[in-house]
Amino acid sequence: MKYADALSQLRRRTAPTPEGLGRVREWLDLGLVPATRELSLLPEATPHALGRVRRRLAQPPERERRTGWLLAGASLCVAATAAAMVGGPLWDPAPAQLDLAVQALLCGATNVASVQLSHTVSPVVCTWLGESEAHHELSHADDGNTAGVQSFVNCERWFAEQFRYLVEQVRDAVHPETGASLLDSTVVLWVKELGDSRLHVCTGVPWILAGTGNGFFRTGRHVEVGTTHDGVLTSVANAFGLPLSTFGAGTSGPAEVLR
Amino acid sequence: MLDDEAITLVRQAQAGAPGALDRLCDRWLPTVLGWTLRLGGPRIDAEDAAHDVFIVLFRRLESLQEPRAFSSWLFGITRRVVAAHRRRAWVRRWLPGKVPDHADPSPDPAGRAEQADIADQMWLAIESLPGHQREVLVLCDLEERSDSEVAKMLDIPKNTVKSRLRRARVALRGQLGALAIDLPTPEAVAGGSR
Numbered sequence: 001m002k003y004a005d006a007l008s009q010l011r012r013r014t015a016p017t018p019e020g021l022g023r024v025r026e027w028l029d030l031g032l033v034p035a036t037r038e039l040s041l042l043p044e045a046t047p048h049a050l051g052r053v054r055r056r057l058a059q060p061p062e063r064e065r066r067t068g069w070l071l072a073g074a075s076l077c078v079a080a081t082a083a084a085m086v087g088g089p090l091w092d093p094a095p096a097q098l099d100l101a102v103q104a105l106l107c108g109a110t111n112v113a114s115v116q117l118s119h120t121v122s123p124v125v126c127t128w129l130g131e132s133e134a135h136h137e138l139s140h141a142d143d144g145n146t147a148g149v150q151s152f153v154n155c156e157r158w159f160a161e162q163f164r165y166l167v168e169q170v171r172d173a174v175h176p177e178t179g180a181s182l183l184d185s186t187v188v189l190w191v192k193e194l195g196d197s198r199l200h201v202c203t204g205v206p207w208i209l210a211g212t213g214n215g216f217f218r219t220g221r222h223v224e225v226g227t228t229h230d231g232v233l234t235s236v237a238n239a240f241g242l243p244l245s246t247f248g249a250g251t252s253g254p255a256e257v258l259r
Numbered sequence: 260m261l262d263d264e265a266i267t268l269v270r271q272a273q274a275g276a277p278g279a280l281d282r283l284c285d286r287w288l289p290t291v292l293g294w295t296l297r298l299g300g301p302r303i304d305a306e307d308a309a310h311d312v313f314i315v316l317f318r319r320l321e322s323l324q325e326p327r328a329f330s331s332w333l334f335g336i337t338r339r340v341v342a343a344h345r346r347r348a349w350v351r352r353w354l355p356g357k358v359p360d361h362a363d364p365s366p367d368p369a370g371r372a373e374q375a376d377i378a379d380q381m382w383l384a385i386e387s388l389p390g391h392q393r394e395v396l397v398l399c400d401l402e403e404r405s406d407s408e409v410a411k412m413l414d415i416p417k418n419t420v421k422s423r424l425r426r427a428r429v430a431l432r433g434q435l436g437a438l439a440i441d442l443p444t445p446e447a448v449a450g451g452s453r
Contacts, residue, residue: 006381006440007400013378014401016292024292024309028284 139197213239227252269326300386384434392427
């Protein structure tokens with residue numbers, strides 16, 4: 001066979017097919033163009049990442065959809081940095097990040113998603129709430145500074161609203177195979193790092209756990225866990241079938257009080 | 260390298276003219292998908308890579324200084340995206356490495372299968388070439404572009420295109436020794452490119 005003929009065969013073999021072109025065009029049409037501008041604010045929820053999620057959503061399910069859990073941190077660093085870089089507000093990217101996490105769980109792109117909205121010594125200034133002091137400074141407002149405490153409460157309320165939004169999105173997401181709410185088979189965990197921020201007290205740290213994880217947890221209660229935080233994380237792992245007795249460097253074992 | 264109409268379309272897309280980005284996609288998607296198929300080899304998902312190329316295009320189009328150089332700029336993006344996909348494919352190399360089967364609805368499946376086999380082996384052989392040789396072979400021999408055009412696309416001298424093409428064909432000859440493909444001899448190849 002002549003080289004030219006072999007090349008001709010390979011040319012045909014590697015020629016883009018109408019179906020292939022149509023698939024790529026469809027992926028590009030799934031909102032990626034506007035998403036590019038909208039989500040360029042986000043360092044993690046990139047258009048690329050969102051595109052992958054949307055593409056998976058557009059395809060029939062290929063594997064069993066399992067369940068997952070979301071870890072929502074109380075800090076805003078990543079998004080804040082992005083927002084600061086573009087001079088944009090923080091509240092725009094936060095729901096987008098949360099939406100992306102929920103969609104990723106729903107379509108089986110992942111079984112675990114974590115969203116961290118800031119970090120220790122958070123520099124975020126909640127200007128959209130009318131605040132002018134950084135979250136970290138406000139977290140040290142003593143009881144005599146009633147205006148500062150109120151500002152801190154305002155900021156914390158906003159974080160709580162983001163958590164509520166996340167839980168609502170998980171609750172309203174319908175599992176495509178069972179028809180049940182995604183929340184039935186998911187655990188959404190909001191974690192904080194301090195009990196009393198003014199003194200950097202690491203006891204009595206308030207966490208909120210939503211979703212029973214297929215009935216593993218008993219919800220609707222306020223409980224004192226009585227262990228270090230790793231006990232809760234061990235329990236979450238157990239809820240999804242990981243037979244861990246401890247988590248990380250912790251030694252406390254699962255938090256049985258949650259069951 | 261680009262005609263006036265193509266350059267105007269790039270400028271319109273840069274300026275955000277309604278529908279221009281869509282038309283730019285339609286105009287260039289077949290070219291890009293062809294590049295990702297041929298440069299990436301059978302082990303990468305070429306459609307996935309083509310999609311990634313356009314995502315980069317959307318993000319960086321505004322930074323393109325010279326619309327006339329659009330095709331060369333786009334090829335540069337494709338080359339980097341394909342390299343990233345190839346690296347990932349290399350990491351996954353422990354997976355069965357056969358070229359995936361494709362349904363063939365043609366009326367003469369036996370003859371077509373034989374041809375497909377040669378095409379697939381050529382594809383694998385080209386995939387194994389060093390990147391700079393593969394690029395030149397794909398652009399010159401498979402896509403039948405002239406030396407001058409390829410030199411501009413790759414921003415290298417024309418003689419470098421020729422020497423890379425010569426080396427690529429020699430390497431391909433070594434790879435395809437077992438197949439009865441009549442490649443030009445190195446001597447004939449030396450002056451054989453356009």
